[in-house]
Structure formats: structure tokens, C-alpha cells
Amino acid sequence: MPSILSDAFQGYPVEPHHPMHVDFKSVKELPESYVWAPQQLEDNPSSGNFHGESVPVIDLHDPSAVKLIGHACKTWGVFQITNHGIPQELLDEIECAARNLFSLPSQQKLAASRSPDGISGYGVARISCFFPKLMWSEGFTIVGSPMEHASRLWPHDPRTFCDTIEEYKKEMKGLAGRLMWLMLGSLGVTEEDIIWGSNNNNNGGLGDCSKVDDICDALQLNHYPACPDPERVMGLAAHTDSTLLTILHQNNASGLQVQREGDCWRTVPPLAGALVVNVGDLLHILSNGLYPSILHRVVVNRTNHRLSVAYLYGPPSRVEISPLKKLISTAHPPLYRPITWTEYLGTKAKHFNRALSSVRLCVPIQGL
Numbered sequence: 257m258p259s260i261l262s263d264a265f266q267g268y269p270v271e272p273h274h275p276m277h278v279d280f281k282s283v284k285e286l287p288e289s290y291v292w293a294p295q296q297l298e299d300n301p302s303s304g305n306f307h308g309e310s311v312p313v314i315d316l317h318d319p320s321a322v323k324l325i326g327h328a329c330k331t332w333g334v335f336q337i338t339n340h341g342i343p344q345e346l347l348d349e350i351e352c353a354a355r356n357l358f359s360l361p362s363q364q365k366l367a368a369s370r371s372p373d374g375i376s377g378y379g380v381a382r383i384s385c386f387f388p389k390l391m392w393s394e395g396f397t398i399v400g401s402p403m404e405h406a407s408r409l410w411p412h413d414p415r416t417f418c419d420t421i422e423e424y425k426k427e428m429k430g431l432a433g434r435l436m437w438l439m440l441g442s443l444g445v446t447e448e449d450i451i452w453g454s455n456n457n458n459n460g461g462l463g464d465c466s467k468v469d470d471i472c473d474a475l476q477l478n479h480y481p482a483c484p485d486p487e488r489v490m491g492l493a494a495h496t497d498s499t500l501l502t503i504l505h506q507n508n509a510s511g512l513q514v515q516r517e518g519d520c521w522r523t524v525p526p527l528a529g530a531l532v533v534n535v536g537d538l539l540h541i542l543s544n545g546l547y548p549s550i551l552h553r554v555v556v557n558r559t560n561h562r563l564s565v566a567y568l569y570g571p572p573s574r575v576e577i578s579p580l581k582k583l584i585s586t587a588h589p590p591l592y593r594p595i596t597w598t599e600y601l602g603t604k605a606k607h608f609n610r611a612l613s614s615v616r617l618c619v620p621i622q623g624l
């Protein structure tokens with residue numbers, strides 16, 4: 257079994273059913289390979305946010321931030337944060353880096369393609385192979401150093417792009433670590449409850465995550481071009497992230513929608529300077545299902561193109577994640593078996609949205 261993140265997809269190559277149609281700019285009429293059947297679009301993609309509740313916005317300087325975060329994780333699995341400490345200039349810079357990348361000629365982008373069983377590089381979303389039609393988007397994934405791919409994109413000056421990526425990843429790693437502790441704190445879990453050290457400690461949960469340097473992460477730059485027929489396409493199909501948590505910067509074009517169990521799709525409106533935080537599948541496992549991972553998708557529009565940058569935060573690749581001991585009792589038995597991020601990515605590559613149930617041990621008592 258592969259043990260480092262970049263080997264997670266060995267044995268699960270991405271072979272979309274159609275070759276990538278890369279030159280979005282020249283498309284006047286929608287190619288059939290992008291036209292989704294109405295039932296696959298579930299409902300009108302431009303709907304969402306009819307009335308009622310909207311995704312919580314939490315000011316991290318609010319003295320009640322921990323409580324608000326706990327409530328948002330339990331009832332939504334997603335929230336937006338303000339006063340997060342990430343400088344606006346850095347958010348502008350990363351957006352500009354993404355825009356520069358996706359504006360390159362198709363041939364140049366294709367030179368930096370992700371290999372079918374690789375993790376980093378340019379291409380369609382990994383989940384494309386689960387759908388008969390292509391998504392109206394292009395992406396660039398960075399795990400580890402971006403230098404190799406950046407040198408193919410900008411042979412004369414890869415450094416400018418790499419410096420921005422490194423700086424952004426560094427800042428995001430700090431913020432994600434902070435958020436992780438706020439989320440754990442809201443579950444009543446303190447640093448003392450987690451004996452850092454051995455991989456399979458008796459605390460369930462996180463193993464040796466105290467060494468922040470070992471934390472695994474990935475950056476996903478996404479581009480959703482404006483579309484001549486937006487009602488018939490999907491920008492990014494509904495999925496949950498496999499992470500502990502994801503921090504997302506979106507530009508000023510809306511498109512991100514979330515769906516809680518039994519609810520309709522709701523738009524997460526872009527708020528200048530705010531960042532979106534998603535609960536991922538590994539936090540769902542760690543919290544023994546108390547903090548459910550959030551199903552989300554992206555719809556596109558006719559006039560504006562959309563950019564997003566997702567910082568995907570997970571544990572060190574060899575650490576086994578399992579429900580936290582403190583949350584387990586006779587009434588609340590562990591619902592999931594221990595699993596590493598690398599193994600979970602492989603499971604996701606095989607089972608997609610059934611990955612979480614494939615690692616489930618039993619049904620909750622109240623569900624019997």
C-alpha cells in the first residue's frame with residue numbers, strides 16, 4: 257500500500273471518458289462531451305438560496321469563536337471566516353498567480369499535465385472518471401514543490417509562481433493548524449487529551465500530528481471559465497473533500513454551493529477577504545460523525561469566469577486517523593476504522609462518494 261501522499265493514486269489512474277477540451281476561450285457552442293443530463297444536474301444549478309438559512313460567517317476575533325465554530329461544524333460542516341490574519345495582498349497574489357496560469361496557451365498548460373496516476377499538475381478534476389460527461393473547469397494541483405511543473409509553464413521564470421505558492425502554503429498551514437485546534441476545542445478536546453508521539457496511540461484520533469512540519473497538504477487552483485450554456489454544464493460535481501479541513505479562497509464570482517443532508521443546494525456567496533472552511537471526511541471520522549463533512553459543488557455562469565484556491569489540510573501521510581477516544585463511550589461506539597490519508601485517498605479514488613461508508617464499522621445505536 258502506498259504510504260506517501262504523492263503515491264496515493266497508484267493503481268487508480270484518472271482516465272476521463274473524453275479527452276480534455278482545453279481551449280475554453282474559443283468555444284462558441286457547447287460540445288456534447290460537456291452536456292450533462294438534467295437528472296445528473298439534480299436541480300437547476302442556478303437555484304440555491306431560496307430562503308432561510310445561510311452559511312455562517314464567523315469573526316475569529318469574536319470571543320465566542322470556539323462556540324460558533326462548534327455549532328457551524330455540527331449543523332453545517334462549512335462556514336466563512338473573517339479576521340483570519342491572512343493578508344489581503346497575499347490573497348490577491350495567489351489569485352493573480354492562478355489567473356496567469358490559466359491564461360497560458362493550452363499547449364503550455366498541457367506540458368505541465370498531471371500524469372494519470374500522479375497527484376500534481378494540470379488537468380481535469382480527479383473525480384471526472386466517475387462521470388460520463390466532462391466538467392466545465394480546469395485545475396492545477398500542487399503537492400510538495402511546484403518547481404517541476406512551474407518550469408514547464410514558465411521555463412524562463414518559474415520562481416515568481418513558486419514563491420507565491422510557498423508563501424501561501426506557509427500562511428495557510430498556520431491558519432489551518434489554528435482552526436484545527438479551535439474545532440477540536442469546540443469538541444471539548446484539549447492538547448492534553450492528545451498524547452502526541454506514537455502513531456497508534458490509545459487516544460484514537462490524530463497520532464503524531466504535533467510535528468507541524470509533517471503535516472500533509474495540497475493546493476488546488478481551480479478555473480471555471482464563463483460558459484455559453486451554463487444551465488447544461490457542471491463546474492465541479494458534488495463531492496466531499498477527503499481532508500481534515502479545507503480552506504477556500506474564491507474570487508468575486510459566485511458558484512460554490514453546499515448541501516446538508518435533506519436540505520437544498522445553497523450558494524456560499526463570495527465575501528471580500530473572507531475564506532470558506534469545509535469540514536472534510538477525515539475530521540468526520542475523527543469526530544466520530546459529530547462534525548459531518550460537507551457535500552459541495554460548483555456551478556458556472558455565462559458572463560464571469562471564476563477562480564478558486566483550495567488549501568487541502570490533512571495529517572502526516574502515515575498517521576492513522578480514527579474516532580477520538582474522548583468522544584467514544586458505550587452509547588457512542590467508534591463508527592469508523594482507523595485509516596491514513598494516503599489510504600483514504602486511494603479509497604476515495606475507488607469508491608468516490610461512498611468512500612466514507614466503506615470505512616464505517618457500524619450504525620449508530622439511535623439508528624437501529
Ligand SMILES: C=C1C[C@]23C[C@@]1(O)CC[C@H]2[C@@]12CCC[C@@](C)(C(=O)O1)[C@H]2[C@@H]3C(=O)O
Pocket residue numbers: 375381382383384397474476495496497498499566568601604
Ligand atoms: C490531496 C488531494 C485531495 C483531492 C485530491 C488531491 O490529491 C488533490 C486534489 C483534491 C481534489 C480537489 C477537487 C475535488 C477533489 C475530490 C478532487 O478530485 O481533487 C479533491 C480531492 C479530495 O479531497 O479527495
Ligand SMILES: O=C(O)CCC(=O)C(=O)O
Pocket residue numbers: 476478492497504506511512552553554563564566
Ligand atoms: O471552486 C470551488 O469553490 C470549490 C473547489 C473545491 O471544492 C475543491 O477544490 O475541492
Ligand SMILES: [Fe+2]
Pocket residue numbers: 495496497552566
Ligand atoms: Fe472540494
